[in-house]
Amino acid sequence: MSTEVLAKVDVEIHHTDCFINGQWLPAKSGKTFPTINPATEEVIAMVAEGDAADVDAAANAARNAFDSGPWREMDARDRGRLMYLLADRMEQEIESLAALETLDNGKPYQDSLNVDLPLAIDCLRYYAGYADKIHGSTIPIRGNHFCYTRKEPVGVAGQIIPWNFPVLMVAWKWGPALAAGCTIVMKPAEQTPLTCLRLAQLAKEVGFPDGVINVVPGFGPTAGAAVVKHPLIDKVAFTGEHRTAQTITRDSAETLKRLTFELGGKSPNVIFEDADLDAAAQGAYVGLFLNQGQCCCAGSRVFVHESKHGEFLEKLKRLTEQRKVGDPFASGTEQGPQVDRAQFDKIMSYIEKGKNEGATCVTGGQRVGETGFFVAPTIFDGVQDDMSIATDEIFGPVLSVLTFKDKEEIIRRANDTFYGLAAAVWTKDVALAHEFAARVRAGTIWVNCYDVFDAAAPFGGFKMSGHGRELGEEGLKAYTESKTVTVALQ
Numbered sequence: 001m002s003t004e005v006l007a008k009v010d011v012e013i014h015h016t017d018c019f020i021n022g023q024w025l026p027a028k029s030g031k032t033f034p035t036i037n038p039a040t041e042e043v044i045a046m047v048a049e050g051d052a053a054d055v056d057a058a059a060n061a062a063r064n065a066f067d068s069g070p071w072r073e074m075d076a077r078d079r080g081r082l083m084y085l086l087a088d089r090m091e092q093e094i095e096s097l098a099a100l101e102t103l104d105n106g107k108p109y110q111d112s113l114n115v116d117l118p119l120a121i122d123c124l125r126y127y128a129g130y131a132d133k134i135h136g137s138t139i140p141i142r143g144n145h146f147c148y149t150r151k152e153p154v155g156v157a158g159q160i161i162p163w164n165f166p167v168l169m170v171a172w173k174w175g176p177a178l179a180a181g182c183t184i185v186m187k188p189a190e191q192t193p194l195t196c197l198r199l200a201q202l203a204k205e206v207g208f209p210d211g212v213i214n215v216v217p218g219f220g221p222t223a224g225a226a227v228v229k230h231p232l233i234d235k236v237a238f239t240g241e242h243r244t245a246q247t248i249t250r251d252s253a254e255t256l257k258r259l260t261f262e263l264g265g266k267s268p269n270v271i272f273e274d275a276d277l278d279a280a281a282q283g284a285y286v287g288l289f290l291n292q293g294q295c296c297c298a299g300s301r302v303f304v305h306e307s308k309h310g311e312f313l314e315k316l317k318r319l320t321e322q323r324k325v326g327d328p329f330a331s332g333t334e335q336g337p338q339v340d341r342a343q344f345d346k347i348m349s350y351i352e353k354g355k356n357e358g359a360t361c362v363t364g365g366q367r368v369g370e371t372g373f374f375v376a377p378t379i380f381d382g383v384q385d386d387m388s389i390a391t392d393e394i395f396g397p398v399l400s401v402l403t404f405k406d407k408e409e410i411i412r413r414a415n416d417t418f419y420g421l422a423a424a425v426w427t428k429d430v431a432l433a434h435e436f437a438a439r440v441r442a443g444t445i446w447v448n449c450y451d452v453f454d455a456a457a458p459f460g461g462f463k464m465s466g467h468g469r470e471l472g473e474e475g476l477k478a479y480t481e482s483k484t485v486t487v488a489l490q
């Protein structure tokens with residue numbers, strides 16, 4: 001274990017209250033809830049348990065900042081400048097932010113430091129560059145009229161995020177909202193509120209005006225639902241489970257919120273006969289085990305051509321058995337604990353189901369250690385399409401291997417899921433790759449790669465995996481309204 005890295009765990013927890021109108025405030029109810037270190041099961045800190053009353057204060061602050069505060073009048077370039085400053089501050093504090101992320105979430109410190117934080121910083125910079133480049137068009141219409149559109153901010157954005165990529169989800173949500181000129185009421189996940197609260201403080205310190213960013217930690221059915229129902233909030237951007245999105249859709253009916261959803265998946269990762277098997281095995285390994293398997297786009301259904309099954313499985317098994325599971329702050333750790341007891345129990349129950357339904361557990365299948373929510377990287381072979389480990393999103397380090405014979409069959413089976421977030425294909429045949437990309441109904445298709453993300457590349461789902469896209473230019477659309485202006489010229 002590296003003492004250099006461990007020293008960073010001593011990072012002080014400064015912010016556990018609600019951040020509303022530039023102030024740190026306890027929940028109006030006075031209630032708090034614990035946030036747990038999933039590696040030790042110890043309480044890290046007690047956090048304000050915001051609910052409807054706090055969301056109301058946050059919504060009012062965000063509304064005032066949007067309607068009459070300096071934000072609305074601010075030059076778009078200055079708005080972008082503030083975003084760059086926030087990204088710079090994050091870069092200056094990257095080690096303590098990464099440590100805080102690892103403490104609260106359990107992901108390896110090396111991943112927080114080298115993957116999550118850099119991607120989040122990059123995302124904010126990407127959208128900072130957009131702040132002064134959001135504009136409408138001039139439109140030739142009949143008669144003697146001048147017609148043009150304005151792209152205006154949608155208003156107050158309610159943002160509800162999950163626990164699997166806490167810092168990155170903040171950047172994905174704040175980036176386009178701030179660039180577009182919206183103000184924000186964010187509810188971080190109850191499992192991982194700490195980095196979001198820290199980022200709110202950094203935003204304050206670099207000069208974001210009061211009320212532009214508000215953060216209300218708390219639980220989904222109370223604080224989250226209050227964001228969804230609040231009449232002063234114009235839109236809700238949500239990342240999480242499809243069942244929660246269904247509740248949000250119902251709860252938002254009264255106020256007709258604009259909604260964007262990024263939900264779950266059961267993504268097919270398809271390896272054809274002609275694929276580079278070493279690369280495909282590596283892609284299958286990373287595509288599922290990254291982030292303890294807690295990725296909405298995890299390649300959890302790995303389909304390999306039957307002629308390559310044995311060879312592929314051998315390679316995949318070798319990689320998986322070498323995976324280093326343990327203290328997320330220790331150097332060399334590749335896999336930390338699952339985020340909490342509920343996720344751990346759910347994953348262990350799916351492992352039992354896989355065994356009971358007749359799949360073969362070729363490696364893993366058990367808990368690691370006795371403290372902390374560690375699960376051994378697990379591969380099931382001989383999986384059939386109708387087994388629950390092949391149909392349900394497990395959100396853990398459990399990979400299912402299935403086989404196929406031909407193209408038509410595999411495209412049908414790849415699509416045979418109510419999700420449609422991502423898919424991958426491994427082949428040297430360019431035509432086949434493009435045909436797969438065109439015919440598989442998913443928001444992202446990776447060809448001979450997996451989990452390649454970039455702030456410029458849109459991400460989101462078909463079917464029950466959501467609607468709307470985040471990232472890229474498309475990600476801005478969710479935060480703008482189009483206004484048509486027509487001027488009589490005589």
Ligand code: ADP
Nearest residue numbers: 161162188189219220221224225240241244247
């Ligand atoms: P997970 O099971 O991965 O935690 P959820 O969809 O339950 O996924 O949670 C994602 C986010 O949605 C969290 O911030 C959670 O608090 C919030 N949430 C849960 N239920 C609701 C709800 N009814 N309304 C609004 N937000 C909710």
